[in-house]
Amino acid sequence: MTSTVSRAVAGYPNRFDPAVLGELPESLRETIRRRDAVLGPGYTLIYREPVEFVAGHGAHLIDRDGYDYLDAYNNVPCVGHAHPHVAEAVARQVATVNTNTRYVEESLVAYAERLLATFPEGLSRLSLACSGSEANDLAVRVAKFHTGGTGIIVTRWAYHGITGEVASFSPTLGAGSPLGPNVRVVDPPDPRLAAPGVSLAEHMRAQVRAAIDDLERHGFRLAALITDSAYSSDGIFTDPVGYFPGMVEEVRAAGGVHIADEVQAGFARLGETMWGFERHGVLPDIVTLGKPMGNGMPISGVVFRPEVSAEFGRSVRYFNTFGGSSIPVAAGAAVLDVFEEENVRQRVLENGTALRKGLEEITRGSAHVAEVRGSGLYVGVEIGGDGEPDRARAEDVINDLRDRRVLISGTGQAANVLKIRPPLAFTAADVTRFLETFAEVAKVRL
Amino acid sequence: MTSTVSRAVAGYPNRFDPAVLGELPESLRETIRRRDAVLGPGYTLIYREPVEFVAGHGAHLIDRDGYDYLDAYNNVPCVGHAHPHVAEAVARQVATVNTNTRYVEESLVAYAERLLATFPEGLSRLSLACSGSEANDLAVRVAKFHTGGTGIIVTRWAYHGITGEVASFSPTLGAGSPLGPNVRVVDPPDPRLAAPGVSLAEHMRAQVRAAIDDLERHGFRLAALITDSAYSSDGIFTDPVGYFPGMVEEVRAAGGVHIADEVQAGFARLGETMWGFERHGVLPDIVTLGKPMGNGMPISGVVFRPEVSAEFGRSVRYFNTFGGSSIPVAAGAAVLDVFEEENVRQRVLENGTALRKGLEEITRGSAHVAEVRGSGLYVGVEIGGDGEPDRARAEDVINDLRDRRVLISGTGQAANVLKIRPPLAFTAADVTRFLETFAEVAKVRL
Numbered sequence: 062m063t064s065t066v067s068r069a070v071a072g073y074p075n076r077f078d079p080a081v082l083g084e085l086p087e088s089l090r091e092t093i094r095r096r097d098a099v100l101g102p103g104y105t106l107i108y109r110e111p112v113e114f115v116a117g118h119g120a121h122l123i124d125r126d127g128y129d130y131l132d133a134y135n136n137v138p139c140v141g142h143a144h145p146h147v148a149e150a151v152a153r154q155v156a157t158v159n160t161n162t163r164y165v166e167e168s169l170v171a172y173a174e175r176l177l178a179t180f181p182e183g184l185s186r187l188s189l190a191c192s193g194s195e196a197n198d199l200a201v202r203v204a205k206f207h208t209g210g211t212g213i214i215v216t217r218w219a220y221h222g223i224t225g226e227v228a229s230f231s232p233t234l235g236a237g238s239p240l241g242p243n244v245r246v247v248d249p250p251d252p253r254l255a256a257p258g259v260s261l262a263e264h265m266r267a268q269v270r271a272a273i274d275d276l277e278r279h280g281f282r283l284a285a286l287i288t289d290s291a292y293s294s295d296g297i298f299t300d301p302v303g304y305f306p307g308m309v310e311e312v313r314a315a316g317g318v319h320i321a322d323e324v325q326a327g328f329a330r331l332g333e334t335m336w337g338f339e340r341h342g343v344l345p346d347i348v349t350l351g352k353p354m355g356n357g358m359p360i361s362g363v364v365f366r367p368e369v370s371a372e373f374g375r376s377v378r379y380f381n382t383f384g385g386s387s388i389p390v391a392a393g394a395a396v397l398d399v400f401e402e403e404n405v406r407q408r409v410l411e412n413g414t415a416l417r418k419g420l421e422e423i424t425r426g427s428a429h430v431a432e433v434r435g436s437g438l439y440v441g442v443e444i445g446g447d448g449e450p451d452r453a454r455a456e457d458v459i460n461d462l463r464d465r466r467v468l469i470s471g472t473g474q475a476a477n478v479l480k481i482r483p484p485l486a487f488t489a490a491d492v493t494r495f496l497e498t499f500a501e502v503a504k505v506r507l
Numbered sequence: 508m509t510s511t512v513s514r515a516v517a518g519y520p521n522r523f524d525p526a527v528l529g530e531l532p533e534s535l536r537e538t539i540r541r542r543d544a545v546l547g548p549g550y551t552l553i554y555r556e557p558v559e560f561v562a563g564h565g566a567h568l569i570d571r572d573g574y575d576y577l578d579a580y581n582n583v584p585c586v587g588h589a590h591p592h593v594a595e596a597v598a599r600q601v602a603t604v605n606t607n608t609r610y611v612e613e614s615l616v617a618y619a620e621r622l623l624a625t626f627p628e629g630l631s632r633l634s635l636a637c638s639g640s641e642a643n644d645l646a647v648r649v650a651k652f653h654t655g656g657t658g659i660i661v662t663r664w665a666y667h668g669i670t671g672e673v674a675s676f677s678p679t680l681g682a683g684s685p686l687g688p689n690v691r692v693v694d695p696p697d698p699r700l701a702a703p704g705v706s707l708a709e710h711m712r713a714q715v716r717a718a719i720d721d722l723e724r725h726g727f728r729l730a731a732l733i734t735d736s737a738y739s740s741d742g743i744f745t746d747p748v749g750y751f752p753g754m755v756e757e758v759r760a761a762g763g764v765h766i767a768d769e770v771q772a773g774f775a776r777l778g779e780t781m782w783g784f785e786r787h788g789v790l791p792d793i794v795t796l797g798k799p800m801g802n803g804m805p806i807s808g809v810v811f812r813p814e815v816s817a818e819f820g821r822s823v824r825y826f827n828t829f830g831g832s833s834i835p836v837a838a839g840a841a842v843l844d845v846f847e848e849e850n851v852r853q854r855v856l857e858n859g860t861a862l863r864k865g866l867e868e869i870t871r872g873s874a875h876v877a878e879v880r881g882s883g884l885y886v887g888v889e890i891g892g893d894g895e896p897d898r899a900r901a902e903d904v905i906n907d908l909r910d911r912r913v914l915i916s917g918t919g920q921a922a923n924v925l926k927i928r929p930p931l932a933f934t935a936a937d938v939t940r941f942l943e944t945f946a947e948v949a950k951v952r953l
Contacts, residue, residue, distance in 0.1 A: 073824055092611050099619040101634030101811055102649065102820025104608055113611035117604040135606075137828060143602050152598035156589050158563040159803035160581075162550055165538055165559035173545040188547030191637035191805045192829055198670045203548065205671075223825055224644045225651075226671035237822035352828055357605035359637045359805035359829035365547050374548025376683035378519055379669055382583060382798055383638055383805035 072235050074452075074471030074480075075459050077106035085110060107470055109460045117142025120484045120491050122468070130466040131494055133483040139328055139353030140399040141486030147356045150395035154388050162189075162385040169385050172394045177364065179335045183344055186365040189385035193324035193351025194222030196361040199379070200347045201226060201285060203365065204318045206373045210282030212317070213241070214272045216249040218474040220294035221287060221322055230287065233294040233474070243281045245272035249295035250304055266307035273315045283317035285347075290326035290337025296473030297434060297441030297480065299331060305341035318369060319343065324351035324361070325439075329400065329485060332410035332437025340436070353485070358392035359383065409485050412492050413437040416481070419496040427507040429454055438487055441472065442479040444507075450475035454506060461502040467495060518681050520898075520917030520926075521905050523552035531556060553916055555906045563588025566930045566937050568914070576912040577940055579929040585774055585799030586845040587932030593802045596841035600834050608635075608831040615831050618840045623810065625781045629790055632811040635831035639770035639797025640668030642807040645825070646793045647672060647731060649811065650764045652819045656728030658763070659687070660718045662695040664920040666740035667733060667768055676733065679740040679920070689727045691718035695741035696750055712753035719761045729763035731793075736772035736783025742919030743880060743887030743926065745777055751787035764815060765789065770797035770807070771885075775846065775931060778856035778883025786882070799931070804838035805829065855931050858938050859883040862927070865942040873953045875900055884933055887918065888925040890953075896921035900952060907948040913941060 079097070082090055089111065096104075112130070116123040119141040122130045132142070140147065160166060173187045190196050205211055213230045215221065220233040228234055229241035240246075247268035248254045255264035273283050286308065292298040309319045326337030327350050334340050336348065346369045351361040361384075383389065399405065417433060417440050424430040424442065429451060431443040444458065445451035455477045459469055472480040483491065525543070528536055535557065542550075558576070562569040565587045568576045578588070586593065606612060619633045636642050651657055659676045661667065666679040674680055675687035686692075693714035694700045701710035719729050732754065738744040755765045772783030773796050784791050792815045797807040807830075829835065845851065863879060863886050870876040870888065875897060877889040890904065891897035901923045905915055918926040929937065 089611060092613055092616060095620070096611070096616045099616065099623055099631070099633055100608075101632045101809060101825075102816040103634075103823050103825030104820075105824060105826070106611065107609045111611050113613065114604055114606050117606075122604065122606070137607070137832075138605065143604055145602070148598070148602040151601045152594070155597045155803070156591070156594040158560055158568065158589055159584065160560050160563075160568070161583070162546075163553045165535060165542070165552065165557050167538055167559065170538060170542045170545065174541065177545055185545070186547040187545055188549070192641065192827065194827075195638065195641065195670065202671045202674070223827060224641065224670040224672060225648045228648070234824060237824075357601070357829075357832065357834055359832075359835065363547060370548040374550075377549050378551060378680060378683075379547075379549030380551070381638065381640075381669060383803075386583075386803065386805075388803055389805065 072476065073105055074476035075107045075456055077108060077111050081109070089113070108463050110463070112463070119486045119488065128466060130468055131491060132468050133481050133487070133495055134468045134470050135484055136325065136330065136482050137352045137357050139485045140356050140396055140403070140405065141484055144356055144399060144486070146399055147392055147395040150391045151358060151388060154391035159387045161382060162380065166385070166387060166390070168387060168394065169390050172390050175394070175397055176362070180348070180364055181339065181344055183366050184348060184364045186367050186370055188363045188365070188379065189389070190361045190363070190381050191359045191383050192222070193349065193361050194224050194227050195381070195384070196324065196349040196351055196363050197221045197227045197287070197322060198224045200320045200349050200363050201287070203370050203373045204285040204320060204347060206377070207369050208282070208284045208316055208318060210284040210316060211243045212276035212281035212283040213244045214269060214283070214286045215244065215246055216288065216292060216295050217246045218249070218295045219287070219289055221289070242279070243276070245276055247272055249292045249298050251296070251298050252301065261301065262304040262307050265304045266311055269308045269311045273311060283312065283315040285318050285320050286312045287320040287322055289322045291331065291439050293325040294472055296443065296478045297439060299434065299436035299439065302341045305343045309343050318346035320347045320349065321345035322349050324349055328353045329406040329409050330437055330439050332406065332413045335406065354396065355389050355392035356396050358389050360389035360393050405485050409437045412487050412489055413440070415489065415492045416440060416495065419492065420499065423496065423500050423503050424507055427503070429507045438483055438485055440481040442481065443473070444477045444479065450477035452477045455479060458502055458506050461506060462498060465498045465501065467498045518922065519551055520922035521553045521902055523554055523557050527555070535559070554909050556909070558909070565932045565934065574912060576914055577937060578914050579927050579933070579941055580914045580916050581930055582771065582776065582928050583798045583803050585931045586802050586842055586849070586851065587930055590802055590845060590932070592845055593838055593841040596837045597804060597834060600837035605833045607828060608826065612831070612833060612836070614833060614840065615836050618836045621840070621843055622808070626794070626810055627785065627790055629812050630794060630810045632813050632816055634809045634811070634825065635835070636807045636809070636827050637805045637829050638668070639795065639807050640670045640673050641827070641830070642770065642795040642797055642809045643667045643673045643733070643768060644670045646766045646795050646809050647733070649816050649819045650731040650766060650793060652823070653815050654728070654730045654762055654764060656730040656762060657689045658722035658727035658729040659690045660715060660729070660732045661690065661692055662734065662738060662741050663692040664695070664741045665733070665735055667735070688725070689722070691722055693718055695738045695744050697742070697744055698747065707747060708750040708753050711750040712757055715754045715757045719757060729758065729761040731764050731766050732758045733766040733768055735768045737777065737885050739771045740918055742889065742924045743885060745882035745885065746880065748787045751789045755789050764792035766793045766795065767791035768795050770795060774799045775852040775855050776883055776885050778852065778859045781852065800842065801835050801838035802842050804835050806835035806839050851931050855883045858933050858935055859886070861935065861938045862886060862941065865938065866945065869942065869946050869949050870953055873949070875953045884929055884931055886927040888927065889919070890923045890925065896923035898923045901925060904948055904952050907952060908944060911944045911947065913944045
């Protein structure tokens with residue numbers, strides 16, 4: 062790994078290293094060889110010893126030998142792997158009909174009404190697409206159209222997706238995927254990055270102001286500030302809140318819009334609120350939704366303030382073949398059912414708090430743990446003493462947990478932050494199992 | 508509709524005109540009102556009186572009142588609406604587990620092997636995504652990376668998708684969606700556009716050469732020529748073949764690659780071959796797949812020659828959350844099962860030929876029909892006498908058919924080409940019903 066470009070790929074947290082393929086069990090080795098012979102570019106497996114699952118339920122995944130893994134990583138199956146209510150809704154729809162938005166679909170209208178009712182007043186128009194990438198791509202397309210600008214501000218190691226456009230403002234993809242000339246980065250809201258005596262709010266506002274100035278100096282008018290409400294790939298920064306209004310004021314003063322990327326933070330992931338931005342006392346102009354929206358069915362969305370999207374709608378056609386078609390909509394509606402029936406948000410709040418407290422207790426006093434942070438069922442444990450990120454130790458912890466059948470992974474620019482982000486189906490018993498296993502690993506590694 | 512921009516939206520073939528909302532039946536009117544109050548920008552319904560369907564089977568859709576419509580338009584449900592084999596495969600998978608490409612998935616590997624076996628030698632790497640737009644976006648990203656160029660050549664009224672990047676080379680989206688400065692257009696392969704005495708092959712080659720020269724004159728090195736193998740939005744041009752090798756020679760001589768967009772033409776749509784490009788005796792560098800791939804489940808793909816994708820794979824990460832996850836893959840594999848079990852390609856060839864012959868007979872001698880063309884179950888009927896496109900008459904035919912419960916729509920730059928593109932489940936009896944109904948309408952309109 063000598064070139065910058067290769068480092069970009071190697072930087073992926075907890076990536077399986079193909080060089081050790083020969084050390085894996087025979088059947089796994091053979092499947093991976095076949096996989097490498099047919100898959101296209103850029104695919105990576107995770108863990109030193111990759112895993113394969115053949116079944117799942119709740120926050121549990123079952124491998125070929127019948128072993129039960131505790132899933133503390135996957136956010137897509139938010140109401141639980143193979144949740145029966147969602148499975149039934151999808152099975153029913155796929156056996157009935159699947160039409161698209163060229164036709165009148167009562168189920169689409171009802172779903173849109175119901176989903177929009179979870180948003181604060183003013184965010185009242187929904188477009189559906191297939192992936193978070195498509196959602197962010199459309200959001201930025203509309204933002205550029207509405208503002209007449211092209212400048213984009215994101216956080217320093219943000220990830221917003223993989224279309225050509227969205228990759229151009231996803232700095233975490235690394236040197237192999239260059240940022241656009243119209244893109245500027247600001248620090249994530251990590252209070253430790255503000256100079257002594259400077260509040261986080263002042264620090265964030267000043268950075269946004271400087272980014273706008275630099276864009277304008279290069280001839281780019283601002284289109285949008287895009288923020289992941291959990292700052293997932295930056296390293297997970299959910300608190301403190303309070304810094305946001307100043308940033309957005311600067312953005313609006315420059316004629317830009319604020320896009321809240323809720324692909325990671327939305328759908329009650331952070332426990333206190335349905336949408337991450339609600340914790341910050343701001344009303345975004347555009348909100349993007351994805352991963353957990355259909356519990357695994359490909360569906361994503363963009364929610365607009367109508368005054369931002371109206372002119373685009375009058376001037377540009379947008380037909381997304383699968384976006385808004387009957388099967389993904391059935392899955393999305395079933396997820397909302399489960400949110401109501403199982404009181405998911407309350408469960409996230411309770412079990413998330415227990416999880417974070419347990420992790421704080423286990424790691425208290427460890428010279429290798431810089432911080433435990435997060436909200437709801439999104440927890441980051443930053444590994445590294447004396448301000449030095451310790452990626453190797455983080456990956457030891459991740460893989461020791463995997464060997465004990467508990468799944469997490471890593472994040473952050475230095476790949477040294479444990480990313481603990483279970484399905485929202487995580488129960489109190491799952492918290493207990495997680496903490497007991499984590500404590501065993503911590504004894505050796507932390 | 509006075510501005511160019513508004514015309515761009517109004518140009519959409521067979522678009523429902525919201526101005527006549529008040530004339531619709533009460534319940535439909537109310538649903539459309541609710542729909543307009545919640546959906547985001549750019550959505551359009553089709554038909555003068557839009558339709559809603561609550562069930563489907565084969566090439567048939569059933570409305571709320573139980574009426575059976577013959578679907579001669581939807582290509583997504585390729586093996587038939589709600590096909591039981593696909594429905595069962597999806598139901599089983601959604602009730603079992605849905606993992607992603609970060610884990611080893613035997614089902615993904617097996618599907619990739621099986622799908623790639625349908626391609627000519629040399630096209631041997633598969634990436635999966637959610638939509639045709641994502642597939643074309645990735646294809647162009649890889650093409651730019653591989654060639655070091657950014658120039659794109661497409662046909663004059665091509666449509667390749669709706670991400671920001673892909674919309675920039677989809678001229679059919681109209682004036683509201685500007686082409687990129689790096690984009691050039693060439694005529695679709697319509698022999699009538701070649702000057703007298705100039706063969707179609709010479710005409711196409713010369714245009715590609717001129718586009719490359721013009722790109723280079725503006726400082727853009729060629730990345731790719733992208734062709735929809737059915738030229739769907741250009742107006743459906745499947746024959747004659749034979750012009751392709753010269754175009755591709757020019758592209759390769761300029762350092763570019765050829766991307767065959769098979770989102771419309773692939774999966775045996777054109778009857779003679781599984782992939783549209785195979786009819787033309789060329790081997791593309793990249794092939795993109797979409798719509799029918801999962802019979803309605805959101806899944807798309809990109810097939811690469813490994814030498815084109817290898818360096819991108821070493822340098823850039825590409826993780827598509829839903830692309831390659833278990834549920835879409837289960838749907839894709841079930842579609843391939845049905846292709847084998849029902850001998851779909853043979854059925855397409857037979858019924859497509861009967862359909863086209865019947866249409867030729869019915870329209871023979873009509874002063875309003877310029878041409879019946881197409882291949883397999885993709886047929887275009889160009890409406891307009893004396894070389895003048897007659898959009899109004901085409902839309903009369905489309906809506907008369909709709910009123911007789913037969914679904915088609917329109918295409919082409921002037922929206923005057925009847926687009927007849929049924930599910931591949933279209934039977935001989937469906938052909939008969941279609942032709943009988945078409946003959947009734949033709950008596951009045953053609």
